[in-house]
Amino acid sequence: MLSVTPDSMGTVTAPAGVIAAGFSPVADDSRAINGTVGDITAIDPRMTARHVNVYYGDKLAINNVSLDIGKNEVIAMIGPSGCGKSTFLRCLNRMNDTIDICRVEGEIRLDDQDIYDSGLDVVPLRAQVGMVFQKPNPFPKSIYDNVAYGPRIHGLTGSKSELDEIVEQSLLKAGLWDEVKDRLDEVGTGLSGGQQQRLCIARTIAVAPEVILMDEPCSALDPIATARVEELIDELREQYTIAIVTHSMQQAARVSQRTAYFHLGELVEVGKTDDIFTNPRHRLTEDYITGRFG
Amino acid sequence: MNEMTDGHIVSSYNKDLNHLHQLVIQIKDLACRQVREAARSLEDEDVELARAVIVSDREIDALDIKADEEIIRLIAKRQPVARDLREIMTVAKIVGDLERIGDQARRLARLTIRFYDGDVIPPNRHLLDDLNKMADFVNRMVEDSVNAFDDLDLNRAMDVIRRDSIVSDDFRSALRRLSTFIMEDSRSVGHMVDVVLGLRALERIGGHAKNISRYVVFLVKGKDVRHKDLDAVEAEIISTLK
Numbered sequence: 001m002l003s004v005t006p007d008s009m010g011t012v013t014a015p016a017g018v019i020a021a022g023f024s025p026v027a028d029d030s031r032a033i034n035g036t037v038g039d040i041t042a043i044d045p046r047m048t049a050r051h052v053n054v055y056y057g058d059k060l061a062i063n064n065v066s067l068d069i070g071k072n073e074v075i076a077m078i079g080p081s082g083c084g085k086s087t088f089l090r091c092l093n094r095m096n097d098t099i100d101i102c103r104v105e106g107e108i109r110l111d112d113q114d115i116y117d118s119g120l121d122v123v124p125l126r127a128q129v130g131m132v133f134q135k136p137n138p139f140p141k142s143i144y145d146n147v148a149y150g151p152r153i154h155g156l157t158g159s160k161s162e163l164d165e166i167v168e169q170s171l172l173k174a175g176l177w178d179e180v181k182d183r184l185d186e187v188g189t190g191l192s193g194g195q196q197q198r199l200c201i202a203r204t205i206a207v208a209p210e211v212i213l214m215d216e217p218c219s220a221l222d223p224i225a226t227a228r229v230e231e232l233i234d235e236l237r238e239q240y241t242i243a244i245v246t247h248s249m250q251q252a253a254r255v256s257q258r259t260a261y262f263h264l265g266e267l268v269e270v271g272k273t274d275d276i277f278t279n280p281r282h283r284l285t286e287d288y289i290t291g292r293f294g
Numbered sequence: 295m296n297e298m299t300d301g302h303i304v305s306s307y308n309k310d311l312n313h314l315h316q317l318v319i320q321i322k323d324l325a326c327r328q329v330r331e332a333a334r335s336l337e338d339e340d341v342e343l344a345r346a347v348i349v350s351d352r353e354i355d356a357l358d359i360k361a362d363e364e365i366i367r368l369i370a371k372r373q374p375v376a377r378d379l380r381e382i383m384t385v386a387k388i389v390g391d392l393e394r395i396g397d398q399a400r401r402l403a404r405l406t407i408r409f410y411d412g413d414v415i416p417p418n419r420h421l422l423d424d425l426n427k428m429a430d431f432v433n434r435m436v437e438d439s440v441n442a443f444d445d446l447d448l449n450r451a452m453d454v455i456r457r458d459s460i461v462s463d464d465f466r467s468a469l470r471r472l473s474t475f476i477m478e479d480s481r482s483v484g485h486m487v488d489v490v491l492g493l494r495a496l497e498r499i500g501g502h503a504k505n506i507s508r509y510v511v512f513l514v515k516g517k518d519v520r521h522k523d524l525d526a527v528e529a530e531i532i533s534t535l536k
Contacts, residue, residue, distance in 0.1 A: 250373055277375045279516025286376045292301040 037282045038271035042070025042258075046211055046241040047092060047129075052106035054087050054096065061087050063265045064106075069211065074233060074242040076252035076273065079262035080293060085245045088262065089213050092243060093129035094122050110210065127154055130204035134216040136196030138188035138203070143180050146188040146199055147171060150207035166206055173239075174202035175232050194225020201232060205240070212236065214244040218251060230255050249289050253277045261285040297446065298381045298513070307372055314364050314385050315444075321357045321392045322440040326433050328354070328399035329499060333429035335406040336422055336492075344406035347399060354396035361389040377513075384513040388443060391502040395436060398495040398502075402429070405492045409485070417485035421475060424468035425489065428496045432461060435503035442510045448531045451507035455527060461500035468493050 045068035054062035062084045069075050069092075077085040087096065094115060096102040108115050115125055127150065138146050147167045150156075157163045167184070171177040176198045180191070188199050197217060204212055214233075218226040233242060233255045246252050252259055253273060260270040261284070269282040280286045287293050299311035328347055335344035365386050368374065374382050402425075409416050435454050442450040472486050511519045511530060519527045 249375065253375070278379060280376050287301070289375050290378045291303050291307065293303065 036066070036267045037269040037285075040067050040267070040270055042068035042073065044071040045069065046071045046111065047243075048107075048109045049088075049091070050107045052088070052091060052104065052108060054084070054091060054105075055101075055103040056099070057101045061265050062091070065262075065265075065267045066106075067260060067267060067270060069241055069243050070258070071241055072237055072239075073258060074237050074244060074256040075258045075260060076256035077243065077245045077260045077262060078247075078249065078252050078288070079268075080288065081247075082264075083262040084265040085260075085262045086215055088267075089215055089243060089245050092211070092213055093126050093131055095126075095131065097122060124154070127207040128209055129211040129213060130207065130209035131213045131215065132197070132200050132204055132217045134219050136193060136200050136220065138191070138196050138199050140187065140189055142185045143171075143188050143191070143199060144184040147202050147206045150203060154207055156207065170202040170206040171199075173205055173236065174198045175228060175235070176202055192225070194221050194228055197221060197225070197229060198232065201229070201236075205236070209240065211241045211243065214242065216245055216247060219247065226251070249277075261288065263288070296444075298377055307378075310364070310368055310372070311378065311381060314361065314368065314382070317357060317361050317364070318385055318388055318392070318440065319444060321354060321361070321389055322436065324350070324354050324357070325392045325395040325399065326436055328396050329402070329429055329433045329436070332399040332402035332406070333426050333433075335403055336409070337426055339406070339410040339416070341407055341411045344403040347403035351396050351400045354393055358389055358393040361385065380513050380516060384443065384509045387509045388440070388506050391505050392436075392440075395499050395502050398499050401495040402492050405488055408488060417489065418475070418479075418482060421472065421482065421485055421489050424464070424471065425492050425496065428461070428464055428468070428493060431457075431464070432496050432499040432503060435461070435500055436506070439503040439506035439510070442507055443513065446510070446514050448511065448514055451510040452528060452531050454507040455504050455524065458500050458504040459524075461497055465493055465497040 047069040049068075050066045052062055052065045053060060065084075065088055067075075067088075077089060079085045090096045091104055091108060092115075096104060104116060110125070110128060113120070115129075139149060141149070144167055147170050148163050151163060151166050157166060168177060168181075171180060176195060179195060180186075180199075188196065191199060197220075201212075201217075218229050221229065230251065233244070236242060244252075244255065256273045258270065259273045259276040261268045261276070261280075261282070263284050269276065269280060269285045271281070275281075276285065277289065280289065296312065296315060299315050300308045302308050302311075328350060331343055332347045334340065335347060365382055368382055372378070408414070435457055438450055439454045441447070442454065469490065472489060475482050476486055505520070508520050508527065511517065511527060515530060517530055519530055522530070
């Protein structure tokens with residue numbers, strides 16, 4: 001069971017920050033909280049995380065991370081394996097609740113709601129903050145039922161025609177409607193990998209989320225399917241807020257407006273994607289994105 | 295070890311970037327030699343040397359094309375970002391300026407041929423005084439600007455940028471001196487026009503050295519200072535050095 005202790009620092013001593021230790025960050029006067037280089041705030045934030053620590057047992061996986069996720073922006077989280085980017089992403093809709101030894105400290109808000117409030121029901125939260133995973137995971141049901149599942153269990157519709165409308169609109173937004181409209185009763189798992197991932201995105205948006213979290217959504221897809229999903233991300237940004245974890249630097253550069261670089265559990269740098277990929281301010285960020293990391 | 299080109303996990307990337315970097319040094323050496331020999335051909339009235347300078351310009355043109363090909367290949371293969379991207383863009387810009395420095399050296403060499411080839415009346419030697427002096431000065435600027443690129447030396451880059459105003463002053467002073475020659479002997483007007491074109495070529499070489507130095511600021515700082523005034527460039531550099 002998850003132990004959420006927003007006001008306690010726990011018993012584990014945080015390690016010396018990697019941001020300053022052992023590396024020579026560029027001279028910069030504009031450091032934000034915890035030494036993170038760049039502006040952690042967004043002009044119109046949809047989600048705000050402040051002083052977030054995440055522990056797996058005694059191990060500190062996320063160390064004092066603060067970051068805003070702005071409305072209608074795509075923010076990319078990058079960093080080497082084990083840097084905490086996926087852990088942080090999973091904090092944003094309390095997916096870490098499913099891990100017994102995981103403990104989250106600090107504050108994460110969706111609009112004005114503290115999502116770790118003890119009285120909060122996580123089921124509607126996960127509808128508001130949806131998630132798309134690395135590997136497409138459609139239910140072994142029909143294409144129609146995959147998309148209709150969320151609206152049904154959340155009671156979002158009163159009639160079959162309303163549900164039909166939601167399914168169609170969701171598949172349209174996910175760019176899949178034209179490919180599947182004549183075979184909605186076929187099983188979702190029979191689609192190609194790229195189509196399955198877009199079906200999962202349709203399933204996510206069917207419950208009208210505010211935020212969509214994507215954890216390496218294209219890592220199992222070929223370049224064409226990846227391009228389709230990236231195009232979709234760009235279109236979805238008009239209506240949703242999107243946080244994406246990716247190992248592909250080029251993908252982060254292509255799809256996001258802001259990029260956050262994580263390293264050993266710390267948020268080293270955050271800034272406009274254009275700036276991060278042309279003139280990053282922290283040496284660690286630069287060494288990682290240029291492929292110099294040992 | 296070059297901080298801008300080395301340190302990648304993929305060692306062939308280091309090799310490609312290093313090769314590109316060395317190509318800049320090679321083109322700079324060639325361009326400076328061209329300017330030096332073009333000026334010497336004038337000094338020594340050596341038409342053969344001038345012809346050799348004109349022919350050798352093709353070597354720079356060939357290296358210019360080679361650098362562009364390598365840059366295109368690197369971008370296609372490596373998708374460079376951050377300082378790798380700035381290094382590659384800077385190389386592309388520098389090579390462009392060095393190629394034009396080679397063109398200016400060729401123009402200077404053509405003066406030698408015009409003045410001393412065949413049955414023509416050569417110019418008064420005093421008309422050429424400023425050309426040699428200025429050629430030395432701008433050639434040092436080119437050397438220093440490319441060395442600043444090689445060493446990521448912002449101080450040296452700034453020094454070259456400052457020296458460009460000396461070149462402009464020298465150019466204007468030389469024009470004034472030439473105008474006194476015309477007043478004394480209007481028959482020298484044809485030679486004078488040629489000398490002005492030579493001075494102009496050298497003044498442009500100084501300008502190219504200044505451009506190269508400004509690219510160095512972009513390379514190191516990531517800030518484009520190409521069209522900024524001297525004070526703004528200085529402020530940008532000082533903000534790094536303090």
